[in-house]
Amino acid sequence: MNKTSAVQTIGILTSGGDAPGMNAALRAVARTAWARGIDVKGIYRGYSGLLNDEIFDMKKEFTCDIISRGGTALFTARCEEFKQLEYQEKAAEILRSHNIDGLVVIGGDGSFRGAQKLSAQGINTVALPGTIDLDIACTEYTIGFDTAVNTAMQAIDKIRDSSTSHERCSIIEVMGRNAGYIALWCGVASGAEDILIPERFDGNRPKLENELIESILEKKALGKKHHLIINAEGVGHSYGMAKRIEQATGVETRASILGHMQRGGNPTAKDRVYASYMGALAVDLLCSGATNRVVGYRNGQYIDYDIEDALGMAKDVDQYEFEIAQILGR
Ligand SMILES: Nc1ncnc2c1ncn2[C@@H]1O[C@H](COP(=O)(O)OP(=O)(O)O)[C@@H](O)[C@H]1O
Ligand SMILES: O=P(O)(O)OC[C@H]1O[C@](O)(COP(=O)(O)O)[C@@H](O)[C@@H]1O
Numbered sequence: 659m660n661k662t663s664a665v666q667t668i669g670i671l672t673s674g675g676d677a678p679g680m681n682a683a684l685r686a687v688a689r690t691a692w693a694r695g696i697d698v699k700g701i702y703r704g705y706s707g708l709l710n711d712e713i714f715d716m717k718k719e720f721t722c723d724i725i726s727r728g729g730t731a732l733f734t735a736r737c738e739e740f741k742q743l744e745y746q747e748k749a750a751e752i753l754r755s756h757n758i759d760g761l762v763v764i765g766g767d768g769s770f771r772g773a774q775k776l777s778a779q780g781i782n783t784v785a786l787p788g789t790i791d792l793d794i795a796c797t798e799y800t801i802g803f804d805t806a807v808n809t810a811m812q813a814i815d816k817i818r819d820s821s822t823s824h825e826r827c828s829i830i831e832v833m834g835r836n837a838g839y840i841a842l843w844c845g846v847a848s849g850a851e852d853i854l855i856p857e858r859f860d861g862n863r864p865k866l867e868n869e870l871i872e873s874i875l876e877k878k879a880l881g882k883k884h885h886l887i888i889n890a891e892g893v894g895h896s897y898g899m900a901k902r903i904e905q906a907t908g909v910e911t912r913a914s915i916l917g918h919m920q921r922g923g924n925p926t927a928k929d930r931v932y933a934s935y936m937g938a939l940a941v942d943l944l945c946s947g948a949t950n951r952v953v954g955y956r957n958g959q960y961i962d963y964d965i966e967d968a969l970g971m972a973k974d975v976d977q978y979e980f981e982i983a984q985i986l987g988r
């Protein structure tokens with residue numbers, strides 16, 4: 659019992675796509691809470707597990723040997739029904755029945771909406787940005803992005819060796835349903851000739867493919883031995899694109915979709931350390947009586963925002979960075 663804290667029992671859940679570093683975050687939440695004299699309960703499988711009352715008393719052992727592991731020891735899920743008010747009310751009841759008066763939600767923008775709804779139901783809630791997509795406007799950093807980019811970059815390096823040996827064009831599709839940050843970073847880090855991101859795609863596929871065909875022929879004429887195209891999932895259609903490009907250019911073209919390997923693996927030091935400080939801050943915010951907050955990282959500092967304000971912020975790929983990425987691939 660901590661008489662000065664606004665909350666006495668903190669629940670933790672992970673929600674949406676898993677991200678490397680979620681374990682470091684939940685470990686930090688639990689250990690900071692214990693250090694502050696607060697009880698901790700784990701909630702399995704995100705909002706879905708919460709609605710099924712999959713709640714347990716977290717003990718120290720649960721947080722041991724997980725900081726170096728990808729994924730989430732609490733498991734994660736997407737839960738459509740949680741978008742409805744009646745399920746949000748039910749979830750708040752369940753939390754209260756376990757004496758959980760503070761909740762930390764680790765997930766992406768969708769999960770923040772859920773956290774906001776629980777806050778409206780009277781449960782003090784703080785969210786941590788856990789997503790490989792980096793698509794959260796209020797923060798320069800999200801848990802998992804750094805690891806995902808490094809994992810994808812290493813895979814691209816390997817594909818590049820094969821691509822160069824065969825003097826082929828390779829289209830490599832990386833994750834990012836609505837966001838091109840993984841593609842942009844991988845493109846720059848791998849020296850890709852072309853980078854396709856949803857933020858700069860107008861939906862006109864024939865136009866996009868014609869530009870790529872021109873770019874491939876131009877670079878082939880300059881003596882380039884391969885042509886790497888990093889394609890974000892949000893643009894997609896990599897296999898069809900490869901076929902049409904090969905037909906039009908005569909350059910053998912292969913597509914590789916990296917898929918879920920990008921979400922796994924041991925988190926980088928950055929993901930472990932940032933996630934740890936963010937987890938600790940979430941607890942201290944709850945102790946101070948805060949609710950409906952999201953933790954972020956900006957200008958070298960860990961900060962927090964109102965969830966509504968955070969979700970209202972717009973984010974776009976920096977145009978200068980995108981232009982330079984294109985220049986460097988020429
Ligand atoms: N508008 C909403 N209201 C309540 N809960 C939501 C809302 N949007 C999303 N959620 C919850 O958050 C979960 C994760 O959202 P999703 O967008 O799939 O992943 P992420 O949190 O990684 O962005 C959803 O399955 C749902 O349970
Ligand atoms: O594993 P799923 O459910 O197919 O989801 C795939 C999506 O999850 C992500 O890996 C991460 O997105 P979220 O963090 O929003 O869940 C996206 O890049 C990808 O489009």
Ligand SMILES: [Mg+2]
Nearest residue numbers: 766767768789
């Ligand atoms: Mg999301």
